Amino acid sequence: MSEPKENVLMEKIVSLCKRRGFVFQSSEIYGGINGFWDYGPLGAELKRNVKETWWSTMTRLRDDVVGLEATIIMAPQIWKASGHVDTFSDPMCDCLLTRKRFRADQIDPQSGVVYHFAGARDAAAGKESPDAFSVLLPPGKPPESARKTAAQFYQTRGLQSVELLGERTEKVENTTRYNPENGAQLTDPRPFNLMLQTYVGPIQSEDNVAYLRPETAQAIFAQFKNVHETSRQKVPFGIAQIGKAFRNEVTPRNFTFRSREFEQMELEFFIKPDEAIEAICGSVATVPESGHPGEPQPNWGWQAWHRYWVEERVRFYEGIGLSRDTLGFHHQTSEELAHYARACTDILFKFPFSKKDETGAVKGDELEGIAARSDFDLSQHERHSGKSMGVFDEELRTAWTKLAPERQSELSSRYHDSRLKYLVKSGVPQEKAEREAKEDAEGLAKGQYIPHVIEPSAGVDRLILALIANAYTEVSSTDEKGKTETRVVMKFHPRVAPVKVGVFPLLKNKPELVAKAREVFQGLRGRFLAFYDDAGAIGRRYARQDEAGTPFCVTVDFDTLGEKPELLGTVTIRHRDDGRQERVPIAGLADWLQARLV
């Protein structure tokens, strides 16, 4: 409404996605289901390419990250330990007057006099509202203001000149049932559980409740010990996973951006606590203000690793066609951060629906969050499962014995304090917390600690939408007759483009061109996703491939067959983004393409 132009762009993108088979509404023939989307032929290829690029960048091309593929349904205790059972089910209530929504547990208790009304009447119009309504009147305010608020309420119910009925008053203390801003009554608190539930086993009882995972990360923490022991990795190292996650969102919105079923690509990168780094290396590396800190170093603490992963992730996005100027960054403030998190940097993409800030600049919406989560997650699972999540670090133990006694006690006491802070915040009784923190500090001296974690967590479907929005380009051209035509070119990076190459005979009614084109197509299809097309004029076929985002089109013409002898056995390659053409021998075609698709 306020940004009609951008909505139009978004609508065009949604329309193209359906028309060309990138994204369909789930269950469309039954009217659809809110918050669920399917990928059509082109979308499925695009998504697969993106996930494969991520997987190979994160695991296969690195020495220090291994993969995991865990189940969607896990022991419900995992979600208790992670905090999701508690924080994902907020009781919410709405102001009956303004419709504003509140978290029931965040309303400040108030005291005063409550004015109850049984209903209201509009004698002139002959209408009556039987709905009861109450207003809280803080001390010192005139009763008239309560009646005024009530009158406003009944006006929203369709009465014009309001005559209030059945007024009575009541003194209340510390109530949270009224809107702190205007005193209007709130609806009863209703639970908003964002986790999708099911039952494991045939009996649908409370004992059998299980959750569809709301994030993939927890499986990595839960399997940390197994992966650590079997992969021969030593801290620092990471575990990567791609998989579905589910959230019963209140409002799915913005096409696929906020869906109820979505896919994540998450890395949990485990690092040594800073105290261990200091013991081993003497000090923790200082981190440059901006830019990539370079290859990982042994003296990196959490800040260096955090910056490293932010920059690595930006490189990834640049590598699949999202230039830095299409991205945005949000550094969470200390108020925004979860209590256990030390830092979180969000990588944003400037979507067509992204809002402008006060200065008119588009900030963007989140593609990925890179969080420094301390040792919170593994500690939680250690406490809830009773299984140790600590690792033994030979290097640390050796280094510790060589430290001066005052250095030992300084590091030991810092580690003790941060463990104590965590334990107390997690609700462990003070006495027990002090005992456990002391044990943890003694463990550090013997080379034991719970690893800290840096978590780059990306949403696949959001990234697909970003790539589609980024690729969407309109090209207008006017022909001799003065008719202006707008064509869509999807400028995907060749690495992620669904179809890599289109193969056409210049003309369909010349069997020798068709035969040769089929032959070229057969030669390419095993190595690249290739698409053969001979329907319609050549320009039309180019346009069709432009809309699919195919970066290269190969055309077999009469020169291929030797009309000009020097061009025998060559084809025309036409570039999507500028229509440029070049001549390439068929023999070198696959290699030519290969070089441009990585």
Add this chain to the structure above:
RNA sequence: GCGGGCGUAGCUCAGCGGUAGAGUACUAGUCUUCCAAACUAGUUGUCACGGGUUCGAAUCCCGUCGCCCGCUCCA
């Protein structure tokens, strides 16, 4: 979930009480030597779904579902 807008062919839309149309796309054919050419023929709809009012509903009313915008939330 609440408030507002919307839902007609694959897509963009017209029709707004008398029983459904245009452009485009798609299919086949003719033609065509490089950027959505032309011609011919053809396919497509429970007018989102369900109910009601009416002699008659795509059109008016109610409900449901979905999409878009705001509240909310965040991968």
